[in-house]
Amino acid sequence: MASRRARLFTLCFALIVLFNLIWFHDKLLSWAVQRELFDVSLSLEPDRVHNVEVVVASLSHEDTRWLSIYLPEWKTNIYVADDPNAPLTVPINKGRESMVYLTYIIDHYDQLPNNIIFMHASRFAWHNDDPDYDAIPTLRNLRIPYLQETGYVNLRCVWVIGCPSEIRPVEDEVNKDDTHPMTKDIYKQAFEELLPELPMPAVVAVSCCSQFGVTREAIRHRPKEDYLRFRQWLLDTPLEDGRCGRVFEFAWHIIFGKEGVFCPSAGECYCKVFGICGLNCSDSSCDDRYILPTYSNLPAGWPRIGWSGEARNFTGPLA
Numbered sequence: 001m002a003s004r005r006a007r008l009f010t011l012c013f014a015l016i017v018l019f020n021l022i023w024f025h026d027k028l029l030s031w032a033v034q035r036e037l038f039d040v041s042l043s044l045e046p047d048r049v050h051n052v053e054v055v056v057a058s059l060s061h062e063d064t065r066w067l068s069i070y071l072p073e074w075k076t077n078i079y080v081a082d083d084p085n086a087p088l089t090v091p092i093n094k095g096r097e098s099m100v101y102l103t104y105i106i107d108h109y110d111q112l113p114n115n116i117i118f119m120h121a122s123r124f125a126w127h128n129d130d131p132d133y134d135a136i137p138t139l140r141n142l143r144i145p146y147l148q149e150t151g152y153v154n155l156r157c158v159w160v161i162g163c164p165s166e167i168r169p170v171e172d173e174v175n176k177d178d179t180h181p182m183t184k185d186i187y188k189q190a191f192e193e194l195l196p197e198l199p200m201p202a203v204v205a206v207s208c209c210s211q212f213g214v215t216r217e218a219i220r221h222r223p224k225e226d227y228l229r230f231r232q233w234l235l236d237t238p239l240e241d242g243r244c245g246r247v248f249e250f251a252w253h254i255i256f257g258k259e260g261v262f263c264p265s266a267g268e269c270y271c272k273v274f275g276i277c278g279l280n281c282s283d284s285s286c287d288d289r290y291i292l293p294t295y296s297n298l299p300a301g302w303p304r305i306g307w308s309g310e311a312r313n314f315t316g317p318l319a
Contacts, residue, residue, distance in 0.1 A: 051113050051114035051115055052074050052075075052113060052114070052115045052116075052117065052144060053074065053075045053076070053077060053113045053115075053116050053117070054067065054071070054074050054075070054076045054077065054116075054117045054119065054139075055077045055079070055100065055101060055104045055116060055117065055118045055119070056076060056077065056078045056079065056100075056119060056120070056121050057079055057081060057096070057097035057099075057100035057101065057118075057119070057120055057121065058078055058079060058080055058081070058120075058121035059080065059081060059082050059121070060080050060082050060083045060086075062121040062122060063121075064076075064078050064121050065319070066123045066136070066319065069319050070136050070317060071136070071139055071140070074117075074139075075113075077104060078121070079100040079103065079104070081093040081099060081100055090103045091103070091231075091235065092235060093241075094234055094235070094241050094244065095234040095241060095244045095245045095248065096210070096241060096242065096245030096246075097118070097120060097210050097245065098210070098234060098244070098245050098248035098249075099231070099234055101118050101210075101248075101252075102227055102230055102231040102234070103231065104116075104118075105219055105227045106224065106227050106228055106231060109219075109220070109224040109227070110224075112216040112219060112220070113216065114148070114215060114216055115144055115147055115148065115213060115214075115215055115216070116213065116214055116215075116216070116219070117139065117142070117155075117212075117213045118210070118211065118212055118213075118214070119135065119139075119155065119211040120209075120210075120211060122135070123135050123136065124298055124302055124303060125298070126292075126293050126295075126296045126297075126298060127156065127208055127209040127211075128156075128211075129155065129156040129157055129158055129289065129290050130289075130290070131288060131289060131290070131291075132303045132314060132316060133293075133298060133302075133303075134303065134316055136316065136317070137316070138155055138274070141274040141275055141276065142155070142213060142273065142274060143272070143273060143274065143275050146272050146273060147213045147214075147215060147273075148215055151214065151215050151217060151218035151256065151257060152212060152213070152214045152215070152218050152252075152253060152256040152257065152258055153212060153213045153214075153273050154206060154207055154211070154212050154253070154262065154269070154273075155211040155212055155213065155273075156207040156208065156209070156211065157207065157264075157266045157269035157270050157273065157274075157286070157289070157290075158207060158266055158284065158285050158286075158289065158290040159207055159263060159266065159283070159284035159285065160207075160284065160285070160290075160292050161207070161208045161209075161292070162205060162206050162207045162208040162209075162250070162263075163205045163206065163207050163261075163263035163284065164205055164261065164263050164283075164284070165203045165205050165261070166184070166204065166205045166206075166250065167183070167184040167187050167203070167204040167205065167250055168184070168202065168203055168204075169184075169187050169188035169191060169200055169201065169202075169204060170188060170200065170202070172184040172185055172187065172188070173185060173186075173187075173188040173189070181243075183243055183246040183247060183250070186239065186243065186247070187204065187247060187250065188200065190237075190239075190244075190247045190251075191204075191247075191251065193233060194229075194230060194233055194247075194251065195251070195254065195255070198254070201254070201259070201260025201261070202260070203260055203261050204250050204251075204254070204260045204261065205250075205260070205261045205262070205263050206249075206250060206252075206253050206261075206262045206263065207263065208249065209249065210245075210248065210249045210252065212252060212253075214256050218256045218257055219256065221256075221257055222255065226255075230248075230255075234248075265281065265283045266279075266281050266282070266283065266284055266285050266286045266289075267279055267281035267286055270286055270289065276289075293307075294307070303316070303318075304318075
């Protein structure tokens with residue numbers, strides 16, 4: 001009987017030890033997996049955080065605090081184009097955002113980060129490619145590895161406005177209205193002055209509105225002297241502010257090495273640039289990702305209040 005009890009005790013003890021070994025092994029494995037994932041996140045995070053800068057073209061009345069509140073991990077360079085005493089400003093407030101972008105490139109050419117996002121100052125704006133016209137999801141969803149792969153991405157996927165064939169430089173110059181020339185009417189001459197080394201594209205198209213990401217390598221495939229020359233052209237041109245800014249709006253993608261027509265299908269763009277895949281798309285748009293508003297000014301109270309004063313079910317953050 002004693003021998004049987006001893007064997008039973010030994011068996012129970014062995015089972016307890018085995019149970020604890022299994023429990024400890026599972027814990028150890030779980031900890032190892034979590035640690036591996038943590039290490040991977042650490043290895044990826046510096047590439048996204050420390051090598052991305054945002055360049056913002058703003059005016060003195062615009063509130064840019066949302067960038068530091070919601071995107072504190074990215075360094076921001078906020079230029080105030082109409083304030084000569086601002087910490088970051090431009091030689092003259094001309095050419096809309098293009099003067100800011102060129103000034104940043106010129107001043108930082110030798111110390112550029114890996115990835116630069118060029119954008120306007122407003123969080124909510126009619127041209128932001130988001131159902132709420134909100135820039136925060138656009139920036140948070142931006143796939144930096146894809147930017148690094150391709151060198152340049154537009155922050156707008158929908159084709160309206162600018163694609164698929166906004167400007168036909170040769171045809172438009174011939175048929176221009178000399179009394180009220182549009183950007184397309186003067187684009188050919190401006191292109192020849194800015195980029196004389198390139199053949200004239202038959203068609204120029206890119207989705208509006210001069211908000212994009214670009215890599216250091218794409219910028220540096222041109223010498224710094226080119227950007228100095230571009231800015232001098234802005235300073236010297238008799239074209240008014242909006243017109244010369246629009247010339248650059250339809251030239252940035254070409255400056256950074258893309259073809260005259262840069263209009264990837266909307267579905268491909270949303271998936272590759274922002275990781276939003278599986279949408280129901282035509283070439284030019286996807287589901288209700290973007291609806292061109294009737295007016296360029298969003299209504300007071302947006303995004304909580306809609307165009308007719310109705311309450312909107314906005315679920316994003318608001319400070």
